[in-house]
Amino acid sequence: MKTDDRFRRLFRHGILEVILVVLCIVLAFTASGFLTPDNLLNVLRNVSMQGVIAFGMTMVIIAGEIDLSVGSAVAFAGCLTAFLTQKLSGEWIALPLPLAIAVSIIITLAVGYTIGLFTGLMRTRYQVPSFITTLALMTGLSGAAELITNGFPLTPFPGWYNYIGGGYLVGIPFPALIFLLTFGLLQVLMNYTSFGRSVYAVGGNAEAARLSGINVPRVKSRVLGITALLAALSGVMVSSEIMSGTPTTAKGWELDVIAAVIIGGTSLMGGVGRIWGTMIGVIFLGVIMNGMTLLNVSEYWQHVVRGAIILVAVLLNLLQKENRTT
Amino acid sequence: MTTPPHSLQTISLRKEYPGTVALNDVSVTFSGGKIHALIGKNGAGKSTLVKIIAVATRPTSGTLLIDGNPVALRSPHDALQRGIIAVHQELSLVPELTVAENILLGRLPEKRLFGQSVIDWNAVFTRADEILQSLDVHIDVHAPAGTLGVAQQQSVEIAKAMSYNPSILILDEPTSALAQHETERLFSLLKTLSARGVVLLYITHRLQELKEIADTVTALRNGLLVGTIDITEATPSAIVQMMFGETIQRSRPLDLAAPIEPFLEVRSFSRKGLFHDVNFQLKKGEILGIAGLLGSGRTELLRALFGADPADSGEIIMEGRHIRPEHPQQMRDLGVAFTPENRKDQGLVQLLSTRVNLCLASLQRIATHGFLTADREHQIVQNNVRDLDITVADTDAPVTYLSGGNQQKVVVGKWLNTNPRLVLLDEPTRGIDVQAKQQMFQIIWDMSRRGISCIVVSSELEELLDICHRILIMRQGRIVDDVRPGEISLEHLFAACMKEDA
Numbered sequence: 001m002k003t004d005d006r007f008r009r010l011f012r013h014g015i016l017e018v019i020l021v022v023l024c025i026v027l028a029f030t031a032s033g034f035l036t037p038d039n040l041l042n043v044l045r046n047v048s049m050q051g052v053i054a055f056g057m058t059m060v061i062i063a064g065e066i067d068l069s070v071g072s073a074v075a076f077a078g079c080l081t082a083f084l085t086q087k088l089s090g091e092w093i094a095l096p097l098p099l100a101i102a103v104s105i106i107i108t109l110a111v112g113y114t115i116g117l118f119t120g121l122m123r124t125r126y127q128v129p130s131f132i133t134t135l136a137l138m139t140g141l142s143g144a145a146e147l148i149t150n151g152f153p154l155t156p157f158p159g160w161y162n163y164i165g166g167g168y169l170v171g172i173p174f175p176a177l178i179f180l181l182t183f184g185l186l187q188v189l190m191n192y193t194s195f196g197r198s199v200y201a202v203g204g205n206a207e208a209a210r211l212s213g214i215n216v217p218r219v220k221s222r223v224l225g226i227t228a229l230l231a232a233l234s235g236v237m238v239s240s241e242i243m244s245g246t247p248t249t250a251k252g253w254e255l256d257v258i259a260a261v262i263i264g265g266t267s268l269m270g271g272v273g274r275i276w277g278t279m280i281g282v283i284f285l286g287v288i289m290n291g292m293t294l295l296n297v298s299e300y301w302q303h304v305v306r307g308a309i310i311l312v313a314v315l316l317n318l319l320q321k322e323n324r325t326t
Numbered sequence: 327m328t329t330p331p332h333s334l335q336t337i338s339l340r341k342e343y344p345g346t347v348a349l350n351d352v353s354v355t356f357s358g359g360k361i362h363a364l365i366g367k368n369g370a371g372k373s374t375l376v377k378i379i380a381v382a383t384r385p386t387s388g389t390l391l392i393d394g395n396p397v398a399l400r401s402p403h404d405a406l407q408r409g410i411i412a413v414h415q416e417l418s419l420v421p422e423l424t425v426a427e428n429i430l431l432g433r434l435p436e437k438r439l440f441g442q443s444v445i446d447w448n449a450v451f452t453r454a455d456e457i458l459q460s461l462d463v464h465i466d467v468h469a470p471a472g473t474l475g476v477a478q479q480q481s482v483e484i485a486k487a488m489s490y491n492p493s494i495l496i497l498d499e500p501t502s503a504l505a506q507h508e509t510e511r512l513f514s515l516l517k518t519l520s521a522r523g524v525v526l527l528y529i530t531h532r533l534q535e536l537k538e539i540a541d542t543v544t545a546l547r548n549g550l551l552v553g554t555i556d557i558t559e560a561t562p563s564a565i566v567q568m569m570f571g572e573t574i575q576r577s578r579p580l581d582l583a584a585p586i587e588p589f590l591e592v593r594s595f596s597r598k599g600l601f602h603d604v605n606f607q608l609k610k611g612e613i614l615g616i617a618g619l620l621g622s623g624r625t626e627l628l629r630a631l632f633g634a635d636p637a638d639s640g641e642i643i644m645e646g647r648h649i650r651p652e653h654p655q656q657m658r659d660l661g662v663a664f665t666p667e668n669r670k671d672q673g674l675v676q677l678l679s680t681r682v683n684l685c686l687a688s689l690q691r692i693a694t695h696g697f698l699t700a701d702r703e704h705q706i707v708q709n710n711v712r713d714l715d716i717t718v719a720d721t722d723a724p725v726t727y728l729s730g731g732n733q734q735k736v737v738v739g740k741w742l743n744t745n746p747r748l749v750l751l752d753e754p755t756r757g758i759d760v761q762a763k764q765q766m767f768q769i770i771w772d773m774s775r776r777g778i779s780c781i782v783v784s785s786e787l788e789e790l791l792d793i794c795h796r797i798l799i800m801r802q803g804r805i806v807d808d809v810r811p812g813e814i815s816l817e818h819l820f821a822a823c824m825k826e827d828a
Binding site for chain 2: 213
């Protein structure tokens with residue numbers, strides 16, 4: 001009876017973790033080369049660029065909002081970094097290249113945060129749903145990326161710039177470290193700070209939060225700002241990986257990111273969700289894609305499977321919730 | 327129209343909800359051709375009785391007889407088919423649709439066109455118009471319902487009910503949103519219906535209406551049927567007696583001395599259409615009640631004092647500081663707390679745990695440099711649970727699982743953690759059981775002893791008499807009187823709230 005109870009609890013609260021472990025065990029036996037350190041680190045590297053954004057998106061969705069512009073923001077940020085580097089290392093002023101790159105990255109991140117604040121302002125001051133503003137930004141930022149690059153990749157970066165998106169530190173891919181660091185920071189922010197608590201309250205019941213003296217507009221704006229900042233960071237990482245500012249990168253990322261968040265158990269209704277769940281969701285998708293590639297499953301099938309996973313994961317979450325309330 | 331009068335009878339109706347009996351052995355008969363007023367306080371069981379008759383809920387035991395025959399109705403739809411219609415206080419019209427569509431919603435007449443059935447719009451408008459004409463109501467059936475005034479919407483609502491050809495019509499506080507002349511129109515409409523043999527059940531809080539409209543008065547109290555009297559016997563004191571029973575001021579503690587140290591003054595506080603030129607003073611540790619009917623502006627006043635809604639003019643002077651309430655955060659930081667009327671939707675975040683809700687208003691105080699520590703939170707939560715006697719199995723489980731009384735204690739606890747100096751309580755005892763009510767009183771008295779001033783809005787007048795040092799009477803957005811519990815009887819307080827300005 002006791003083990004039965006324990007199993008049931010595990011099933012209820014950690015079903016996704018269980019499935020992930022089972023999946024890894026199955027792949028370890030069926031896909032040759034899956035269970036090697038190189039491959040696993042590769043999985044981590046592959047998910048890190050989208051994963052960084054997914055943690056921010058988790059906060060946004062918990063706060064009852066959405067950000068559809070993250071994919072375009074990644075492309076725009078990569079292009080902006082390249083554009084600024086080009087201008088600052090010769091065309092406008094001639095800064096030394098490392099300094100020009102550093103300044104460009106900082107400006108890009110600041111611009112990212114500002115874009116998020118803009119979405120928040122539209123939401124809280126003018127009641128424009130974040131769905132609409134970020135849908136507009138999705139197109140607008142994509143166009144802006146094309147504008148500053150004239151539609152062609154900009155390549156002002158020196159060889160060492162590749163380190164951010166492609167390098168290794170103590171044997172671990174550098175982007176994976178950024179990914180893990182982001183996870184750690186947001187995990188602490190959401191679970192151990194008054195700000196994180198406010199995010200849950202605002203998403204769970206904005207009016208009750210307001211009547212408790214929580215500054216709802218500020219919370220929403222900051223959350224949207226942080227997520228846009230993380231999208232910009234991801235854009236910098238991508239530009240480093242591909243060594244250029246390319247306006248056509250990261251198309252459709254917003255949906256992959258939202259999918260990972262939802263698989264991780266975050267409710268689109270707001271108020272419910274965990275950064276840890278998103279971690280699992282991100283890794284889950286990464287492992288599935290990696291496994292299917294190793295098993296030579298066609299890319300078309302991979303898309304179909306991914307779609308099915310999203311649906312099944314949400315269904316499982318809902319069933320769990322039903323179980324818990326009865 | 328001359329159909330034989332209908333009748334409605336209940337035999338030993340009983341309805342239990344977890345932890346409470348909402349209706350206990352109620353046997354009553356309502357005959358057609360008469361208008362029956364149903365009165366009782368909040369929680370007396372009126373709405374439960376209505377729900378059972380309209381089959382919105384099923385009784386735990388007991389029988390319903392219509393026209394002398396027992397009926398087994400399984401759904402609200404069955405009830406509609408049987409001609410049982412309830413018109414609720416909140417209107418249920420679809421504002422974008424026309425009056426005609428609203429009246430015939432779900433039963434729009436159809437015709438065949440090229441072998442398909444399509445809506446016969448001519449028939450829709452003609453039929454709707456006929457129904458309105460038969461009620462002697464003149465409203466354009468093509469107008470979107472949302473463009474009508476409340477009184478006209480009410481008429482449409484009744485026309486909609488009439489289109490079902492009702493044998494039993496229940497109206498839940500239909501006049502609460504109506505002006506005097508509109509009320510008169512409604513009454514003449516109801517008398518027309520009554521003359522057709524329809525059983526009319528009329529729920530109201532406006533006791534002065536009874537003489538005008540009702541033929542009999544039936545009262546419920548604490549889920550029990552008190553009795554039915556003829557309107558000729560319904561004197562104000564008989565009605566109060568039926569509604570409240572023998573009231574004794576049982577629990578008021580003796581050490582609740584009237585405070586003398588001034589604390590706060592509200593000056594010419596106004597919000598257009600809701601409350602006007604409100605002035606009063608409050609002492610440190612004083613418990614001030616605000617008595618008034620629904621729509622008297624009491625809730626709106628309280629919300630504006632907290633900055634939850636904006637006031638147009640006026641100010642608060644708190645210990646010499648002039649304050650214009652602008653938003654809740656500002657008022658909270660000044661030491662003001664507010665427990666809203668609707669604790670489920672506004673007081674608590676239902677998805678979140680008891681612990682999180684208890685800490686929600688005082689995050690800044692609890693956190694050090696923005697970081698929360700489990701130990702400190704745990705300690706605060708334990709103190710709240712102990713001091714307020716909150717019955718909770720797991721403080722980390724969603725607060726939604728707690729009973730109404732315990733949820734209310736969580737709301738109060740949330741605010742006590744902010745260390746407030748003024749607590750605004752809107753209907754603090756609504757929907758909670760007797761024991762929890764007593765505990766709420768104790769909590770309020772304790773706050774008073776600690777020097778926290780309280781303003782309590784409540785429809786439960788006898789509770790105000792019990793709890794407060796002083797009571798303001800509010801009518802149509804104005805404070806019209808200022809009384810002390812020892813100097814006024816429940817009956818007089820009730821009459822003072824009811825009085826219509828001529």
